[in-house]
Amino acid sequence: MATPTLTRPAPRTSTSEGLRRLRKKMTAGKIAALVVAAFIAVLWLIPFAWATATAFKTETDAAAPKVSWMPPSGFTAEAFVKVFQDGNIPLWTWNSFYTSAAITAITLVISALVAYALSRIDFKGKKVLMTVIIASIIIPPPVLIIPLFYQMLALHLIDTSWAIILPQVIHPAMVFVLKKFFDQIPRELEEAAVMDGASRLRIFTQIILPLSRPILAAVAIFVFIGAWNNFLWPFIATNDGALLTLPVGLQTIKSAYGIQYAQNMASALLAALPLILVFLFFQRQIIKGVATTGLAGT
Amino acid sequence: MSSSLASRRSTGQPDIATATPPQPTRRPSQSRTRSNLSGWGFATPFLVFFLVFLVWPILYGIYMSLTGKSLTGANDSLIGFANYAEALADADMWRSLGNTFYFTVISTVPLVLVALVMAALLNVGLPAQWLWRLSYFAPYLLASTVVSLFFTWMYNPQLGLINDSLSKIGLPKVAWLNDPNVAMWAIVIATLWWTVGFNFLLYLAAMQNIPVQHYEAASLDGAGAWRQFFSITLPQLTPTTVMIVLLQILASMKIFDQVYQMTAGGPGGSTRPVVQYIFETGFTGYRLGYSAAISYIFFGLIVLVSVMQFAVTRRRSA
Numbered sequence: 001m002a003t004p005t006l007t008r009p010a011p012r013t014s015t016s017e018g019l020r021r022l023r024k025k026m027t028a029g030k031i032a033a034l035v036v037a038a039f040i041a042v043l044w045l046i047p048f049a050w051a052t053a054t055a056f057k058t059e060t061d062a063a064a065p066k067v068s069w070m071p072p073s074g075f076t077a078e079a080f081v082k083v084f085q086d087g088n089i090p091l092w093t094w095n096s097f098y099t100s101a102a103i104t105a106i107t108l109v110i111s112a113l114v115a116y117a118l119s120r121i122d123f124k125g126k127k128v129l130m131t132v133i134i135a136s137i138i139i140p141p142p143v144l145i146i147p148l149f150y151q152m153l154a155l156h157l158i159d160t161s162w163a164i165i166l167p168q169v170i171h172p173a174m175v176f177v178l179k180k181f182f183d184q185i186p187r188e189l190e191e192a193a194v195m196d197g198a199s200r201l202r203i204f205t206q207i208i209l210p211l212s213r214p215i216l217a218a219v220a221i222f223v224f225i226g227a228w229n230n231f232l233w234p235f236i237a238t239n240d241g242a243l244l245t246l247p248v249g250l251q252t253i254k255s256a257y258g259i260q261y262a263q264n265m266a267s268a269l270l271a272a273l274p275l276i277l278v279f280l281f282f283q284r285q286i287i288k289g290v291a292t293t294g295l296a297g298t
Numbered sequence: 299m300s301s302s303l304a305s306r307r308s309t310g311q312p313d314i315a316t317a318t319p320p321q322p323t324r325r326p327s328q329s330r331t332r333s334n335l336s337g338w339g340f341a342t343p344f345l346v347f348f349l350v351f352l353v354w355p356i357l358y359g360i361y362m363s364l365t366g367k368s369l370t371g372a373n374d375s376l377i378g379f380a381n382y383a384e385a386l387a388d389a390d391m392w393r394s395l396g397n398t399f400y401f402t403v404i405s406t407v408p409l410v411l412v413a414l415v416m417a418a419l420l421n422v423g424l425p426a427q428w429l430w431r432l433s434y435f436a437p438y439l440l441a442s443t444v445v446s447l448f449f450t451w452m453y454n455p456q457l458g459l460i461n462d463s464l465s466k467i468g469l470p471k472v473a474w475l476n477d478p479n480v481a482m483w484a485i486v487i488a489t490l491w492w493t494v495g496f497n498f499l500l501y502l503a504a505m506q507n508i509p510v511q512h513y514e515a516a517s518l519d520g521a522g523a524w525r526q527f528f529s530i531t532l533p534q535l536t537p538t539t540v541m542i543v544l545l546q547i548l549a550s551m552k553i554f555d556q557v558y559q560m561t562a563g564g565p566g567g568s569t570r571p572v573v574q575y576i577f578e579t580g581f582t583g584y585r586l587g588y589s590a591a592i593s594y595i596f597f598g599l600i601v602l603v604s605v606m607q608f609a610v611t612r613r614r615s616a
Contacts, residue, residue, distance in 0.1 A: 030423070041429070041433040048436075048448075054451065065456060114344035117336075117337045121336055121340065138604050140551070140597065141552075143359075143596060143597045147359035150586065228441070229441045231443065236581070246443075247444075251443050265451060271443070275439040279432070283428060291502070
């Protein structure tokens with residue numbers, strides 16, 4: 001459904017052209033829309049703004065019974081300094097980064113390979129395989145926490161990063177998204193290579209993969225965001241303080257700092273920063289990624 | 299790989315020489331075997347992970363649910379359906395299922411409607427699209443822990459921004475996370491803020507795929523903006539709406555993170571969802587077998603809901 005937007009951007013521009021023409025006719029409506037959109041945007045930004053205001057206060061001001069945006073003793077970066085000094089946030093960020101990157105890399109490789117087979121190769125049992133993969137989309141991950149935990153115990157992987165990574169690499173919906181994209185690549189492009197006697201693997205790596213960059217990026221972004229923010233499984237899979245990911249580590253902060261509101265907000269903002277920065281740089285790709293994989297995911 | 303490449307060449311060439319031109323699609327049985335091999339070869343890496351980390355846990359979980367297995371003293375002996383029987387009579391399990399169901403019902407409506415409104419507003423063609431998209435979508439990028447820290451602070455009864463704003467406009471203060479009648483709504487509000495951006499993007503992408511000719515024809519006929527929205531945009535979005543509702547219901551049923559972090563299931567178990575009950579019976583109550591049984595009852599309900607949704611959408615499209 002959304003793949004056409006990736007391959008041909010033309011309809012989008014014509015839509016906005018049409019809208020531009022429409023715009024002239026409904027200026028009053030447009031202003032009303034602008035006001036409502038701005039109102040929602042302000043509401044949506046308030047939590048960020050309030051967290052930022054709190055993070056730059058002294059603990060005393062943050063806990064003062066009179067709630068104010070402007071603290072009596074002025075703003076200070078002392079909460080950030082304290083949070084940074086205890087060193088946990090950089091460690092947790094790194095843990096989140098490399099586990100998410102590993103999950104994304106493994107997911108991409110294994111999903112693209114099986115999606116290629118489902119799209120291009122005629123083999124016995126293909127239909128059964130396809131059905132099983134589609135059916136497994138429905139399995140809710142929280143249902144598997146008990147047996148997965150037991151499995152990790154048995155494999156002696158508890159308190160290693162592998163316990164976080166391995167169970168998160170199966171994304172049946174993403175296999176389906178990739179297969180649908182591969183289906184659209186013209187077969188003629190491979191035929192010359194087949195005549196030259198190129199192997200399947202070579203066709204896959206040298207013809208299919210380079211043509212599939214947009215969808216690979218979309219799937220990568222989708223899987224990475226999901227892995228980065230996952231809480232339940234990493235929470236169960238690790239107790240080792242040195243392996244905690246950002247979401248799990250932050251959970252321990254609340255009790256550790258007690259009522260240190262400024263430090264809590266400073267930690268939350270530092271934790272939010274990496275993905276927000278990534279979003280600012282790759283806005284287009286992330287929006288396309290979510291729209292494509294989200295829409296094609298069913 | 300190189301040896302199979304060589305054999306493909308040696309068998310391939312005589313085929314081309316002897317094959318009759320009218321039927322080039324027909325393949326000899328040798329190449330059939332070869333594509334069976336390469337097909338399963340490509341599928342193998344995924345299948346290994348799929349079997350080890352998905353199929354095996356499902357099967358092993360079923361086995362566990364039929365035992366008295368615990369984290370402390372292992373009792374691996376099969377006890378039949380005793381766990382299931384106990385779960386079905388467990389008021390706490392039913393209550394947590396009820397909470398999950400309640401959250402799903404009251405969260406899905408705003409999560410779909412607000413997303414639709416956001417996308418419709420932007421689709422009018424507002425300037426600075428990136429700014430609106432950023433504000434609406436940015437919360438989706440946050441970890442649940444960050445969202446919970448933000449909202450626990452804003453919901454703080456004495457020091458929180460929300461109660462302060464309420465009292466400034468003359469409304470009474472609310473014990474957001476401490477009042478059993480309000481706590482679930484407080485979680486819905488936080489969840490709406492956190493995740494509506496995803497649905498918003500799906501709606502926006504779908505709206506931008508509606509051919510502009512529809513609108514042009516309608517405006518020639520004198521249809522205004524509202525009329526166009528209700529007669530063109532909404533009907534064209536029906537498949538998207540159905541899909542977003544399906545995805546949202548399935549996502550809401552899995553709720554755990556923000557509840558666990560904001561209320562820990564309280565006050566008095568009024569917000570505890572079934573995933574938290576599964577987690578607690580397994581890891582704090584150490585009853586893995588019992589916990590697995592509850593998992594499968596929950597799984598069964600999700601399958602039931604999915605099948606019902608599938609039946610409804612099928613009937614509608616038929």
